[in-house]
Amino acid sequence: MKMNFTVLSGLLQSTRGLLLSGYVAFGLSFMLLLQSNSPGLYRFSALLFCLLLLAAHHYLSIRALFDARLLEALAQSEQPLHEVTADLDQSLIQFKLMPQAKAGRGWTERFQGCIRLLKAQACLLFMQYLALICLAFWTLTINYQAS
Numbered sequence: 001m002k003m004n005f006t007v008l009s010g011l012l013q014s015t016r017g018l019l020l021s022g023y024v025a026f027g028l029s030f031m032l033l034l035q036s037n038s039p040g041l042y043r044f045s046a047l048l049f050c051l052l053l054l055a056a057h058h059y060l061s062i063r064a065l066f067d068a069r070l071l072e073a074l075a076q077s078e079q080p081l082h083e084v085t086a087d088l089d090q091s092l093i094q095f096k097l098m099p100q101a102k103a104g105r106g107w108t109e110r111f112q113g114c115i116r117l118l119k120a121q122a123c124l125l126f127m128q129y130l131a132l133i134c135l136a137f138w139t140l141t142i143n144y145q146a147s
Helices: 002-012 014-037 041-076 081-094 109-146
Strands: none
Touching: 002 041, 002 109, 014 041, 014 109, 041 081, 041 109
């Protein structure tokens, strides 16, 4: 079971690369918006959308890194798993990071939640690059029509 903690912790730590890629997508989108000849309201709306995607991506990255560090600490713990789990649940509830109703879940369910978090982050990254591609076509179209 401890190997599951170690493997999933390592996987969740790969979130840094995903986040950096998201920042690249945002930076390129921002540069395209600066070069666009489109009206200000459209540029502002597109920039706001890209910022919201980046903020959501950044939030998920923070959550994934937090989970990675928790899993790493649990893997290194010498206490029995059921005691560590109870302590973890109590701490998360105390700091209002987890609702009381989720206490006592099994580790299979928790691991699946971590994987869903990583998949959600990958989905947001995909959305950022899709927005970049749409902005590129939009900028090319606007600039072509202006000339």
